[in-house]
Amino acid sequence: MDSTEADQIAAAQRGDEAAFEKLVAAHQAQLHAYCYRMLGSVHDADDALQETLLAAWRGFGKFKGRSSLRSWLYRIATHACLRLATTRRRSKNRVLSPEHGPARTDVYDLGEPVTEPIWLEPYPDAADDSTNPEARYQERESVELAFVAALQHLPASQRAVLILREVLQFSAAEVAQVLDRSVASVNSSLQRARKAMAEYRAEHHAADGQRVELSALGEEGRRELVAAFVQAWERADVPAMVALLAEDARFSMPPLPAWFDGRADVVRFMAERMLATPWRLVPMTANGQLAFACYQGATAPGSFRLSAVNVVTVRAGRIAELTGFLDPAIHHHFGLPAELAEPR
Numbered sequence: 081m082d083s084t085e086a087d088q089i090a091a092a093q094r095g096d097e098a099a100f101e102k103l104v105a106a107h108q109a110q111l112h113a114y115c116y117r118m119l120g121s122v123h124d125a126d127d128a129l130q131e132t133l134l135a136a137w138r139g140f141g142k143f144k145g146r147s148s149l150r151s152w153l154y155r156i157a158t159h160a161c162l163r164l165a166t167t168r169r170r171s172k173n174r175v176l177s178p179e180h181g182p183a184r185t186d187v188y189d190l191g192e193p194v195t196e197p198i199w200l201e202p203y204p205d206a207a208d209d210s211t212n213p214e215a216r217y218q219e220r221e222s223v224e225l226a227f228v229a230a231l232q233h234l235p236a237s238q239r240a241v242l243i244l245r246e247v248l249q250f251s252a253a254e255v256a257q258v259l260d261r262s263v264a265s266v267n268s269s270l271q272r273a274r275k276a277m278a279e280y281r282a283e284h285h286a287a288d289g290q291r292v293e294l295s296a297l298g299e300e301g302r303r304e305l306v307a308a309f310v311q312a313w314e315r316a317d318v319p320a321m322v323a324l325l326a327e328d329a330r331f332s333m334p335p336l337p338a339w340f341d342g343r344a345d346v347v348r349f350m351a352e353r354m355l356a357t358p359w360r361l362v363p364m365t366a367n368g369q370l371a372f373a374c375y376q377g378a379t380a381p382g383s384f385r386l387s388a389v390n391v392v393t394v395r396a397g398r399i400a401e402l403t404g405f406l407d408p409a410i411h412h413h414f415g416l417p418a419e420l421a422e423p424r
Contacts, residue, residue, distance in 0.1 A: 085149070093141050100137055107150055108133075109206055110248070111157050113223060117243050118161040120174030120200045120232045122413045128164055132157040147257060151250070155258040158240050165236040173232040174200040176225065176403065177332030178284070183341035187349040190338035193406075199334040200229050202391050202405050204414050205365045222247040223367050224290050225391055225403060230280040234273050241266055242273040290369045293394045301397065306363045306370060309392075309399065313374075316355035322347055326398040333388065333404040346402075360384045360420055366391050374404065375420040382422035386411055 091099035111132060115125035135156050143152055175198060184190075203223050222243075231239050237259065244250040244258060245266075252270075256263045294302055305324070312320035322343065331346040332339035340346045358377035365371050370392040375384035389411055393401035405411075411418075 089143070089145070089149070093143070097137070100140060103149060104133060104136065104153065107153050111153060113203070113206075114154065114157060114243060114248065115161055116203050117223065117228055117231055117247070118158075118236070118239055119164060120228055121197065122201050122203060122410070123197075124164055128157065128160045131160040131164075135160065147254070151254050151258065154244065154248070154250070158244070158258055162236050162240070174198060174229075175232065176200050176229050177334055177337065177339040178330065178341075179229070181337055183330075183345070184338045185340075185345055187340075187345075187352050190333070190336045192337075193335040194337055195335060199405075199407075200225065200232065201410055202366045202371070202389055202403075203228075205368060224369060225367050225393070226281070226284075227289075228367070230277050230284075233280055234276055238269050238273040238276070241269040242277070245270050290394060293396075294370070297394070297397060302370070305394070305397070305399075310361045310363065310372070313355070313361055313372075314359055318347060318351045318355070321350060324399050326395055326400045329398075329400055329402070331402045331404070333406055335407055358384070360422070362416075362420070364389075364414070364416075366414070369393060373414070373416050378419070384420040384422065386416055386418050386420070389414060389416070 085103070088099045088103050092103060108129070112125050112129045115128040115132075116122060119125055119128060132153065136153060139156075143149070147155075177199075180194070180198070202225070231242070234242065240259065241255055244255045245252065250258070252263045252266050255261075255266045259266065261269075297305065308320065309324055311317070312324060325343045325346060327343050328341075329343045329346050330339060330341055331349060340349050360375045362373040362375070363370070364373055366389060372390045372392070373386060374388040374390050376387040377383075378385040386408075388404040388406050390402055390404040392399055393403075
């Protein structure tokens with residue numbers, strides 16, 4: 081602990097709220113991402129972070145410096161997440177559409193929206209201000225949809241152990257302190273969590289990490305893929321879309337339960353339903369993956385309304401999965417305009 085941090089801690093313990101805010105500011109973004117990995121929901125992560133900061137402020141006089149401030153904050157955040165995981169709706173895990181029900185083939189029967197909080201939510205990418213590019217890559221990889229979906233199938237305590245040890249690089253002793261457990265118990269939980277994650281990925285044919293896939297494409301390849309995808313969608317160019325999709329591509333659109341499995345069914349849905357109206361796409365990123373804000377033609381000529389945030393999974397240079405999040409309550413987390421005007 082340096083002298084500046086020690087001075088801020090002393091000031092915060094005397095009731096200086098500004099000093100406390102400076103202390104926690106360096107940890108706030110990562111704490112929020114941790115809560116998202118634990119809970120699979122930006123909304124729940126907001127609540128868990130708010131509870132964490134409030135509890136930290138109220139209990140800051142009890143911080144004795146026996147552990148690092150970072151470890152102390154994660155201890156509070158972990159227990160906030162564990163409480164939320166057991167008190168909210170937790171008869172079901174947050175899932176992606178293929179885990180909710182079988183694929184459909186009828187493009188005109190998409191089902192009624194499932195409004196219970198069961199869907200995994202997308203996560204906005206933070207501005208890349210890291211001085212360590214490799215650390216930033218690892219951080220993004222650990223919020224990829226497939227990884228966070230797999231986490232939700234672990235018991236909450238195993239989830240915490242895996243994230244704290246393998247994503248945030250806490251030592252086993254630090255994790256034991258965070259969870260009030262022995263080091264042996266933490267190590268045992270970590271082994272079980274690793275095994276369960278590997279089994280999930282094998283069962284669900286999860287793609288390799290998007291960091292690996294996108295790095296293999298290179299900057300120019302990523303630009304070309306994004307441009308080709310936008311052009312094919314906006315021009316309703318079905319043959320061009322076919323060329324971009326993997327043969328086993330999937331397309332889902334929570335909170336609607338329908339999802340389509342395989343290029344043939346995905347393209348049929350696009351051709352017969354989705355591309356029947358005009359669209360404008362704005363490239364973005366989410367969950368460390370390629371993503372698009374999808375604006376659908378509105379009633380007024382030249383006006384487009386935000387319809388989906390579509391997170392894309394790439395495999396071997398082709399699009400293997402499209403997850404279109406339709407819920408407007410999710411869109412506001414990305415700071416996107418609700419409407420897009422056609423340029424004159």
